[in-house]
Amino acid sequence: MKILVTGGKGQLGTELSAILKSGKSELGKIPQRFIDAEVTAIDIDTLDLADAGAVDAFGARRAAAPFGLIINCAAMTNVDACESDPEAAMKGNAIAVRNIAMLAERHGAGLVHISTDYVFSGSAGKPYAEWDVPAPATAYGKSKLLGEQYAREACRRVFIVRTAWLYGKNGNNFVKTIRKIAAENDSIKVVHDQVGNPTNANDFAHHVLKIAAGGDYGTYHATGGGICSWHAFAEEIVRLSGIGCTVNACTTEEFPRPAPRPAYSAMDHLMLRATVGDEMRPWQEALAAFIESL
Numbered sequence: 028m029k030i031l032v033t034g035g036k037g038q039l040g041t042e043l044s045a046i047l048k049s050g051k052s053e054l055g056k057i058p059q060r061f062i063d064a065e066v067t068a069i070d071i072d073t074l075d076l077a078d079a080g081a082v083d084a085f086g087a088r089r090a091a092a093p094f095g096l097i098i099n100c101a102a103m104t105n106v107d108a109c110e111s112d113p114e115a116a117m118k119g120n121a122i123a124v125r126n127i128a129m130l131a132e133r134h135g136a137g138l139v140h141i142s143t144d145y146v147f148s149g150s151a152g153k154p155y156a157e158w159d160v161p162a163p164a165t166a167y168g169k170s171k172l173l174g175e176q177y178a179r180e181a182c183r184r185v186f187i188v189r190t191a192w193l194y195g196k197n198g199n200n201f202v203k204t205i206r207k208i209a210a211e212n213d214s215i216k217v218v219h220d221q222v223g224n225p226t227n228a229n230d231f232a233h234h235v236l237k238i239a240a241g242g243d244y245g246t247y248h249a250t251g252g253g254i255c256s257w258h259a260f261a262e263e264i265v266r267l268s269g270i271g272c273t274v275n276a277c278t279t280e281e282f283p284r285p286a287p288r289p290a291y292s293a294m295d296h297l298m299l300r301a302t303v304g305d306e307m308r309p310w311q312e313a314l315a316a317f318i319e320s321l
């Protein structure tokens with residue numbers, strides 16, 4: 028099978044390409060149908076997905092050897108930059124998705140499109156299930172929600188997979204930031220009034236392939252097991268890293284950001300349980316494995 032991974036130089040795209048190439052993740056073997064897949068990874072330097080003509084031409088060049096699966100990891104992920112430049116967010120997170128979904132439809136490919144907890148308002152009191160009604164509060168969340176809709180409209184074989192609080196070996200993320208600032212300071216402050224699910228990118232990539240192999244098109248939530256605050260997450264990062272730094276709790280008000288962060292973004296994995304099974308491991312276990320691997 029021929030697989031196209033977009034956002035191939037990003038945090039998730041590199042992880043996915045790596046496990047597809049090696050045939051295994053840290054959780055074990057990837058699904059049999061993806062072993063020996065021919066993987067093409069692209070990023071914005073080779074193809075801007077927001078450019079409909081360029082995506083069309085790329086699809087046409089590959090028409091004789093069509094992709095069987097497209098995994099769209101490309102996105103404009105800087106939440107504050109999306110807030111200050113909504114047109115760019117619209118291009119990167121909605122129009123780009125429409126273009127790649129149209130390519131998937133033309134090739135007869137399945138499309139896995141990665142989305143986010145930011146499609147929800149963040150005001151819930153219990154984990155968001157797939158059937159909960161999105162109500163994004165930010166330009167990032169709004170553009171990602173529109174991207175989900177465009178994906179469903181343009182392609183009949185779509186898996187929308189929402190995740191949150193992602194960290195991996197490649198790129199900047201919360202785990203790397205906390206390790207760096209904790210190593211440079213005796214104490215740090217981290218917000219305790221925002222909660223969610225830390226998610227190891229390697230684990231997530233494994234589950235993305237499991238979902239795609241299952242063939243049950245639809246909308247999925249896939250995040251690390253268990254719920255914590257950014258403060259508790261930071262404390263565990265510092266503890267597991269063996270860094271002598273005190274992690275103090277503070278409030279969101281003490282850390283104003285251009286785009287509001289969701290206070291509550293934990294997700295329930297109803298669709299995973301109903302289809303391929305929910306084996307997302309507890310976030311502490313996944314974090315320990317990640318820090319061990321660094």
Ligand SMILES: NC(=O)c1ccc[n+]([C@@H]2O[C@H](COP(=O)([O-])OP(=O)(O)OC[C@H]3O[C@@H](n4cnc5c(N)ncnc54)[C@H](OP(=O)(O)O)[C@@H]3O)[C@@H](O)[C@H]2O)c1
Pocket residue numbers: 033034035036037038039040070071072074075076077099100101102103104118119123141142143144171189190191192193194198
């Ligand atoms: N990171 C998280 O905590 C998190 C949480 C929930 C959901 N997600 C979702 O998970 C997915 C992967 O996230 P990630 O952390 O791997 O993101 P990432 O590291 O920012 O990677 C995204 C990649 O897409 C590229 N890209 C941006 N616009 C593009 C365009 N128009 N055409 C082609 N490529 C483009 C980016 O290039 P540039 O860097 O040059 O822009 C980047 O290499 C995204 O859909 C994101 O919304 C992430």
